Amino acid sequence: MIEAKDIYYSYSNKVEALRGISLTIQDGEFVAIMGQNGAGKSTLIKHFNGLIKPSKGTVRVDGLETTKSSVASLARNVGFVFQNPDHQLFSETVEEEIAFALKNFGFKPEVIEQRVTWALNLLSLTQYRKTSPFLLSGGERKRVALASVLAWDPSTLVLDEPTIGQDHEQKEKLRQFIIQMQTQKKTVVIVTHDVEFVAECNPRVVLMKEGKIVADGVGKEILTDPALLELSSIVLPQIAQVFTKLSLLGFPKDVIDIYEAKQIILKIKESKQGR
């Protein structure tokens, strides 16, 4: 469980990135943190594994206060995947890249071998086991970075902009993968600008603006509130746009799911034919 209590954070250049954030993320929850550039999203998630310690307020991760724990000890439970994979890849082979964190955490060689194989398989990277990560494409490098964190099986996973540079198929795989993590009762926190992706996943959405949380609730509610989203420079998901425009004709407004939309349209069509 992650508990942030009234945290403030300013960078050395006096920019106040967080201004009183209180947020509790329960075990097994799936949360998407959204908001315009500079809203403080990345600053907030860096508090979850202690990379940034709050200037005021407290952050507890599984009961441990982050100011009193090292990043390495917090990272054991909170896996953090950075936006740009090139900021972490350095090994000669993909295999070694994935084993890096496992070695840091002091896993036994047999276990490392086993975990690496498991992670490679999970993200369909097995064929690149002995390849240099620098020779892979952008999307593949991103998967290597993800695999290198998943390998130690953290109970919470924090993903910064996971969908950037991924084609639709990879996004779908990512979604499936997050669902799989959910069934294993793992906590997943993502930071993203990708409304369509969030609409498809329908997680809890935390909306930020200028270092504060402006909304927190079910994706379906927040992503169908045009006034709220405009405040954060986010556009409605396409389905929600259509249904908002049709709301004058008696359509429900809060639709973000393609399947649900289809059901509603079919029902109307049937009732018209019945007449």
Next chain:
Amino acid sequence: MSIFDGLRFRKVFSPIHNLDPRIKFIYVIAIFVVAILFFQIIPLLILFVMQVPFVLLARVQRQWLRSLRGAAFLATFIFVVNVGTTYFTSGYVLTAFNVENAAAMTLRFVVLVESFSVFFLTTSPDHLGLALEESRVPYEFAFAFTTAVRFVPVLAEEAQTIMDAQKARGLELEKGGLLKRIRNYVPVLIPLIVSAIRRSLELAEAMESRAWGATKKRTNLYLLKLHKGDYALLAITVGILLAAVYVHFFVPIPTISQLL
């Protein structure tokens, strides 16, 4: 990374910012030469204090202090090594003279850092490039130099992100003995170098797609011209140099321990 902060140019309007970069550079080199000329603490102290009005006039005191703080580690290192070597070579005696000497060496380093810091804090990369060009440095080299200067803070920021990313994977930079600690930086340095190379290739492509180097003979919109202030600074510089040379050869300089 704070030492880089002390070298980062910020746009402020002040008499120092408006000075001609060439004259400012001559001034910095003169300070450099004078600092090398003396190994006694008193002239170095004077040299150190002499920079302060420039800093205040340029209104960059905060960044300047930060660069000094960044240099503190290296300064301590120089001091300890100097005291240490004299201590061991002089048969394990610690004299006030030796300590003062070590302090002077450290101060020499601090003076160099502070004068370069003032120069870079008050000179925009554009002006620097212009100064190089007008000093007949080929444009390619001048451009490469200004680009390098401009990318230092970018790289510093990137290094921070990379360190964060590796720490998130359990890397502990401060763990282990000296050799292990140096090796700890491999996972930081490789991504940093790779991304710098990648960035430079991208920059080259972006430049070529905007017709970089299309004309052989370039002209500049702005030209550097010497003003009253520049002549004044030049006069001050020459004055400092002459005074320093005179003092160096003809005035015996006492040490502080002699004065006390």
